[in-house]
Amino acid sequence: MTEDRSLEAFRDEVRAFIRESATEEIREAGRKTTSVFAPFKQAMAWQRILADKGWVAPSWPQEYGGTGWSLEQRYVFAQECNRAQMPPILPQNLQMVGPAILGFGSDAQKEELLPRMLSGEDFWCQGYSEPGAGSDLAALKCRADRDGDDYILNGSKIWTTYAQHANKMFALVRTSSEGKPQQGITFLLLDMGLPGMEVRPILGLDGAPEQCEVFFSDVRVPCANRVGEENEGWTVAKYVLEFERGGSTMGAWLVPAVERLREQCEQVDELGQRRLDDPVLARRLEALEIEALAVEHTEKRVNAGLKHGQNPGPMASLLKILGTEVMQRFSELQLEVTGLRSLVYDPGALEIGAAPSDFSEDELLAMPYYMNTRAASIYAGSNEVQRSLLAKAVMAG
Numbered sequence: 001m002t003e004d005r006s007l008e009a010f011r012d013e014v015r016a017f018i019r020e021s022a023t024e025e026i027r028e029a030g031r032k033t034t035s036v037f038a039p040f041k042q043a044m045a046w047q048r049i050l051a052d053k054g055w056v057a058p059s060w061p062q063e064y065g066g067t068g069w070s071l072e073q074r075y076v077f078a079q080e081c082n083r084a085q086m087p088p089i090l091p092q093n094l095q096m097v098g099p100a101i102l103g104f105g106s107d108a109q110k111e112e113l114l115p116r117m118l119s120g121e122d123f124w125c126q127g128y129s130e131p132g133a134g135s136d137l138a139a140l141k142c143r144a145d146r147d148g149d150d151y152i153l154n155g156s157k158i159w160t161t162y163a164q165h166a167n168k169m170f171a172l173v174r175t176s177s178e179g180k181p182q183q184g185i186t187f188l189l190l191d192m193g194l195p196g197m198e199v200r201p202i203l204g205l206d207g208a209p210e211q212c213e214v215f216f217s218d219v220r221v222p223c224a225n226r227v228g229e230e231n232e233g234w235t236v237a238k239y240v241l242e243f244e245r246g247g248s249t250m251g252a253w254l255v256p257a258v259e260r261l262r263e264q265c266e267q268v269d270e271l272g273q274r275r276l277d278d279p280v281l282a283r284r285l286e287a288l289e290i291e292a293l294a295v296e297h298t299e300k301r302v303n304a305g306l307k308h309g310q311n312p313g314p315m316a317s318l319l320k321i322l323g324t325e326v327m328q329r330f331s332e333l334q335l336e337v338t339g340l341r342s343l344v345y346d347p348g349a350l351e352i353g354a355a356p357s358d359f360s361e362d363e364l365l366a367m368p369y370y371m372n373t374r375a376a377s378i379y380a381g382s383n384e385v386q387r388s389l390l391a392k393a394v395m396a397g
């Protein structure tokens with residue numbers, strides 16, 4: 001079989017699996033995802049189905065539950081999941097704390113925690129950001145002071161996605177104020193709900209409590225829960241950032257999303273008109289299609305380089321900027337296409353299993369999605385910071 005034909009056979013296999021294994025409730029949650037974070041319960045149900053199949057962690061080493069797929073297969077898998085509008089797997093377990101433990105965890109931590117991460121028995125939240133320490137993460141102040149075999153935590157975290165659902169947290173904490181700020185940070189694993197810990201959800205612009213504040217007041221965490229050495233948490237955190245090595249799949253999401261928007265524009269309304277007949281809108285849609293394809297091709301080009309041992313380097317920053325900006329332009333056009341009926345505010349209708357509404361899903365979803373997408377240029381390293389990295393790379397080169 002040629003490589004292309006075997007990839008197409010793999011695509012068919014993925015499609016068939018999704019068709020046969022995704023429940024209606026999981027599909028509804030996928031359609032009603034207005035963020036990179038899908039509705040919690042159904043995202044975890046889909047994770048369990050994929051874990052049973054052995055398909056949940058394509059980027060992990062095979063000996064720990066990875067799939068052994070090529071980068072092309074991983075891309076095809078992402079394309080097909082997005083085309084079928086499956087809920088995206090929440091990244092905290094498999095793309096964040098998992099790689100940290102794979103790279104720096106003890107054998108005991110690997111044995112105990114990795115299987116529970118894959119199955120979703122544990123759900124981890126990421127406790128990095130603090131008020132005053134987001135882009136400048138090394139400025140974090142949440143303190144962990146040694147007391148015998150424990151650390152005592154005092155301080156707070158903010159923007160902790162889905163902390164209200166999590167039973168575990170991985171956190172960066174300050175264990176020393178000596179030397180450079182990066183040198184006094186430690187990577188800790190902790191249980192949620194420890195005495196002295198409080199989680200307060202934050203209501204987002206889209207009406208959903210997606211992020212939280214977390215407060216620590218004399219919270220006791222055993223030193224055995226440390227990943228890597230004391231004061232070397234920065235190295236662990238940097239390793240996690242590099243783990244995916246640019247294996248970005250934003251284009252695999254954007255291309256089918258823009259295809260669906262085109263279908264929406266082709267629908268005939270009660271006056272017999274189609275949005276696509278507006279030449280200005282048709283032109284903007286075409287421009288968006290080209291941009292989405294450009295993201296996809298750039299990702300494939302980076303993947304091709306990875307296969308030949310190249311590091312994505314500054315391309316990872318370029319893809320973050322390009323991908324999130326196209327995503328934001330997509331959300332703006334979607335809002336315009338949906339028109340005045342997208343002004344409805346009905347969070348209840350977005351609940352999974354809600355009774356049918358007078359408004360279509362497109363109408364109910366366009367505004368919350370637009371609102372949520374404003375954050376895309378901030379999270380995962382703000383676009384201004386990515387531009388600074390690119391500028392440094394160009395000026396250094």
Ligand SMILES: Cc1cc2nc3c(=O)[nH]c(=O)nc-3n(C[C@H](O)[C@H](O)[C@H](O)COP(=O)(O)OP(=O)(O)OC[C@H]3O[C@@H](n4cnc5c(N)ncnc54)[C@H](O)[C@@H]3O)c2cc1C
Pocket residue numbers: 125126127128129130132133134135136158159160161162211375378379380381382383384385388
């Ligand atoms: C939806 C969402 C989910 C998140 N989930 C999590 C999570 O689960 N866990 C977690 O720990 N964190 C999470 N975060 C936090 C996220 O990582 C931070 O918001 C991000 O790092 C930016 O930090 P900040 O909010 O403190 O903004 P700041 O760093 O204060 O930045 C404010 C503005 O100043 C600009 N700026 C800052 N420094 C520079 C510079 N050197 N040069 C040029 N411009 C600069 C920024 O680009 C931005 O526009 C989440 C954020 C969002 C929006």
